[in-house]
Amino acid sequence: xxxxxxxxxxxxxxxxxxxxxxxxxxxxDRVFAADPSRDGVAQLVESIGSExxxxxxxxxxxxxxxxxxxxxxVAETGRADVLVSNAGVFDGAASISExxxxxxxxxxGIDLTGCFNCAKAVSEQMIIQQSGRIINLSSVxxxxxxxxxxxxxxxxxxxxxxxxxxxFDLGQFGVTANVVAPGVIRTSTRITSEEILGARx
Numbered sequence: 001x002x003x004x005x006x007x008x009x010x011x012x013x014x015x016x017x018x019x020x021x022x023x024x025x026x027x028x029d030r031v032f033a034a035d036p037s038r039d040g041v042a043q044l045v046e047s048i049g050s051e052x053x054x055x056x057x058x059x060x061x062x063x064x065x066x067x068x069x070x071x072x073x074v075a076e077t078g079r080a081d082v083l084v085s086n087a088g089v090f091d092g093a094a095s096i097s098e099x100x101x102x103x104x105x106x107x108x109g110i111d112l113t114g115c116f117n118c119a120k121a122v123s124e125q126m127i128i129q130q131s132g133r134i135i136n137l138s139s140v141x142x143x144x145x146x147x148x149x150x151x152x153x154x155x156x157x158x159x160x161x162x163x164x165x166x167x168f169d170l171g172q173f174g175v176t177a178n179v180v181a182p183g184v185i186r187t188s189t190r191i192t193s194e195e196i197l198g199a200r201x
Contacts, residue, residue: 005081006074006078006081008032008080008118009024009086011035012041012055013037013041016137016182017086024082030077031052032073034057034060035056056069060117061109066117066121070121084135085114085136091103091152093149107149111159112155112159115162119166131175132170134166135178136180137159138163140181143157
């Protein structure tokens with residue numbers, strides 16, 4: 001276990017996030033699976049059934065909470081080798097006329113600002129150790145005109161711009177930053193913009 005990488009995966013209780021966490025565990029890495037759902041994190045850890053994974057409750061929109069998580073990971077492992085910023089919410093494909101300020105702020109706050117919060121916190125340690133990998137999840141909606149929500153599209157494009165600058169800033173320290181921009185992924189859940197605002201108010 002001493003050679004294992006220290007990996008933080010956000011949005012880990014989602015189906016995509018859980019698959020990412022499982023893949024890192026299977027590779028022998030120590031995974032800190034973070035998600036705002038306490039029950040979801042607990043179920044994930046139980047389903048993986050490995051001492052290599054730990055669950056952490058985290059709202060990525062809370063910069064102080066993100067910093068606390070990264071600090072605790074570094075205190076426990078001495079490192080922060082990989083960050084996978086997978087946390088994000090969808091806005092129910094809301095158009096400009098359907099998108100109010102509350103929905104806009106919620107999507108940008110979680111999807112884009114949350115990504116920044118995580119990169120900001122983890123990069124400090126990666127610069128110290130002169131190595132690290134930052135992987136941000138975006139979407140093909142950042143580059144293509146698809147009928148997804150306007151806030152979601154804007155956040156996805158922002159993530160790509162953020163990641164480009166991260167790569168520019170951090171490459172000199174041996175840290176890479178990359179975007180994964182998937183297309184449509186079939187999962188078992190679908191959520192509306194009203195449910196997003198109601199669940200996270």
